[in-house]
Amino acid sequence: MTLLTINGISKRYSRVQALDNISLDIEAGGRTAIVGPSGSGKTTLLRIIAGFEQPDTGRVTLEGDLLADGQATVPAHKRGIGIVSQEGALFPHLNVAENIGFGIARGAAGRDARIAELLDMVELDRNMLTRRPHQLSGGQQQRVALARALGRQPRLMLLDEPFSALDTGLRENMRKAVARVLQAAGITTILVTHDQAEALSFANQVAVLREGRLVQSGSPQSLYRQPRDRETALFLGDAVILPAIVRDGLADCALGRVAVDGSHAGKVEIMLRPEQIRVVTDESNSNYGGRVVEVEFGGATCTVSVSLEGVALPPILIKTSSVALPARGDRVRLDIAGKAHVFMGRSSG
Numbered sequence: 517m518t519l520l521t522i523n524g525i526s527k528r529y530s531r532v533q534a535l536d537n538i539s540l541d542i543e544a545g546g547r548t549a550i551v552g553p554s555g556s557g558k559t560t561l562l563r564i565i566a567g568f569e570q571p572d573t574g575r576v577t578l579e580g581d582l583l584a585d586g587q588a589t590v591p592a593h594k595r596g597i598g599i600v601s602q603e604g605a606l607f608p609h610l611n612v613a614e615n616i617g618f619g620i621a622r623g624a625a626g627r628d629a630r631i632a633e634l635l636d637m638v639e640l641d642r643n644m645l646t647r648r649p650h651q652l653s654g655g656q657q658q659r660v661a662l663a664r665a666l667g668r669q670p671r672l673m674l675l676d677e678p679f680s681a682l683d684t685g686l687r688e689n690m691r692k693a694v695a696r697v698l699q700a701a702g703i704t705t706i707l708v709t710h711d712q713a714e715a716l717s718f719a720n721q722v723a724v725l726r727e728g729r730l731v732q733s734g735s736p737q738s739l740y741r742q743p744r745d746r747e748t749a750l751f752l753g754d755a756v757i758l759p760a761i762v763r764d765g766l767a768d769c770a771l772g773r774v775a776v777d778g779s780h781a782g783k784v785e786i787m788l789r790p791e792q793i794r795v796v797t798d799e800s801n802s803n804y805g806g807r808v809v810e811v812e813f814g815g816a817t818c819t820v821s822v823s824l825e826g827v828a829l830p831p832i833l834i835k836t837s838s839v840a841l842p843a844r845g846d847r848v849r850l851d852i853a854g855k856a857h858v859f860m861g862r863s864s865g
């Protein structure tokens with residue numbers, strides 16, 4: 517069931533077309549990540565959903581209620597939408613209990629118990645209730661902000677880069693904790709982030725914006741494996757992109773003959789994710805061998821650069837485990853797992 521419908525939303529700021537005819541459905545109970553490079557319109561879209569901005573044209577509806585249609589708009593505080601931003605935006609002069617209880621009427625029955633329950637939900641210790649925001653770590657502040665937003669029992673939760681100020685380890689833990697809390701509460705969530713790994717791991721729907729347009733939306737798996745174009749492929753992760761000639765589901769390219777998805781034929785560009793390519797140190801019987809020109813040790817995952825023999829292409833970068841790493845100068849064979857993806861557009865090579 518669709519909870520939120522974004523239909524034909526456009527927004528212009530003087531000379532900048534921040535959003536250009538965006539349509540997107542958000543399923544009830546799901547987690548959607550809106551990703552895109554800086555300036556692609558993510559925050560503008562989120563602010564329009566929240567009610568802090570008005571679209572020039574288009575409609576936003578939540579559970580069938582019209583929130584905005586370019587003329588009328590429901591004010592932000594009447595939308596039943598929670599928002600947690602990067603700064604957390606806690607009230608510095610209020611303690612944790614007062615911050616969490618901000619949206620719960622004073623004197624309401626069971627108010628203290630509800631505050632304690634919300635604190636438990638975000639997995640914070642009860643002894644934090646009397647602390648002020650400056651006495652909390654960044655991650656703890658974010659949890660309090662989430663608890664405060666949950667306290668209002670929103671129909672939809674918006675997360676605006678809430679993890680970006682946290683460092684890597686904490687960020688991952690927070691992402692998992694927040695996903696757990698929201699899932700347990702059954703709250704539909706939209707996360708805005710410029711971090712593609714965060715989007716892919718957090719969401720069950722990813723929407724990619726570029727220059728105000730929705731380039732593609734779908735499951736993380738489908739976007740990662742079948743990106744619409746080269747830019748989307750590279751935005752979502754590392755990719756090996758090669759010119760190829762495709763016929764009958766097979767591509768002839770610099771790596772030899774590779775199985776491809778779709779039913780395209782002719783001159784195209786194909787894409788492989790680096791983890792689909794396995795470097796095999798085996799000199800026997802290979803027409804498409806290469807030579808290792810660089811090995812970059814990276815702990816669990818290492819990068820091996822292989823220069824293909826007889827092909828005027830830059831070296832191919834392959835992610836591989838640190839076990840049995842080849843050495844620089846080794847002659848290797850490249851084995852492909854799964855199918856290469858064919859971009860729908862014409863080949864530029």
Ligand SMILES: Nc1ncnc2c1ncn2[C@@H]1O[C@H](COP(=O)(O)OP(=O)(O)OP(=O)(O)O)[C@@H](O)[C@H]1O
Pocket residue numbers: 529530532533534552553554555556557558559560561710
């Ligand atoms: N209030 C405003 N006035 C004028 N231009 C604006 C305003 N808000 C946003 N823009 C412009 O609209 C475009 C989209 O901005 P937006 O903040 O939505 O992008 P974003 O994808 O969230 O970027 P970032 O990841 O850097 O936050 C940008 O070109 C931005 O400069």
